[in-house]
Amino acid sequence: xxxxxxxxxxxxxxxxxxxxxxxxxxxxxxxxxxxxxxxxxxxxxxxxxxxxxxxxxxxxxxxxxxxxxxxxxxxxxxxxxxxxxxxxxxxxxxxxxxxxxxxxxxxxxxxxxxxxxxxxxxxxxxxxxxxxxxxxxxxxxxxxxxxxxxxx
Numbered sequence: 318x319x320x321x322x323x324x325x326x327x328x329x330x331x332x333x334x335x336x337x338x339x340x341x342x343x344x345x346x347x348x349x350x351x352x353x354x355x356x357x358x359x360x361x362x363x364x365x366x367x368x369x370x371x372x373x374x375x376x377x378x379x380x381x382x383x384x385x386x387x388x389x390x391x392x393x394x395x396x397x398x399x400x401x402x403x404x405x406x407x408x409x410x411x412x413x414x415x416x417x418x419x420x421x422x423x424x425x426x427x428x429x430x431x432x433x434x435x436x437x438x439x440x441x442x443x444x445x446x447x448x449x450x451x452x453x454x455x456x457x458x459x460x461x462x463x464x465x466x467x468x469x
Contacts, residue, residue, distance in 0.1 A: 323378055325374055325375065325377065325378035326375050326378045328371075328374050328375075329371045329372065329373075329374040329375025329376070329378070330371065330375060331371070332367050332368070332370055332371025332374060332375075333367075333368050333371035333372060333375070334371075335367060335371075336364045336365065336366075336367030336368035336370075336371060337364070337368060339360055339361075339363070339364035339367070340360075340361055340364035340365065340368070342360070343357045343360040343361040343364060344357070345357070346360070348361065394428035397424065397425065397427045397428040398425055398428055400424055401421045401422075401424040401425035401428075402421070404417075404420050404421055404424045405417050405418070405420065405421040408420050408421075409460065409464075410464065411464050411465060411466045412463075412464045412466050412467070413460070413461045413462050413463040413464030413466075413467070414445065414448055414449050414452065414453060414460050414461070414462050415442075415445040415446065415448075415449050415462050415463055416445070416463070416464070416466075416467075417445075418441060418444050418445035418448050418449075419438070419441035419442055419444075419445045420441070421441070422437055422438075422440055422441030422444055422445075423437055423438060423441055426440075449462045
């Protein structure tokens with residue numbers, strides 16, 4: 318029996334490696350106590366969950382003998398995704414979190430086929446609102462929801 322790498326195994330390995338990198342990075346931060354959690358506790362928790370998820374995904378890989386489609390890297394989509402991250406970075410300070418997430422979603426939607434701009438705009442608004450609630454209102458991050466470009 319020969320072991321072959323398929324998409325699920327590669328995804329699992331990717332999750333485990335990213336989780337391990339973040340877990341190692343969180344070692345330098347204080348974990349705090351249960352009453353007052355430090356800055357290293359949340360990244361370490363997320364990293365451990367990512368490692369566990371990677372192990373589950375890797376172990377649940379299809380074990381059938383069927384040939385699956387070869388792995389392909391769609392390099393034409395890579396500049397679009399990088400561009401979405403750059404747009405987020407450019408918009409966040411002046412536009413605020415909600416417009417930055419919205420613009421990031423719109424730009425990244427150009428990497429999918431078929432392109433659905435209305436659906437992407439709705440997702441962008443919903444995701445921006447959820448991020449605004451979670452990060453600004455819930456966690457108290459010092460970023461404006463709507464920035465100075467819009468007069469707020």
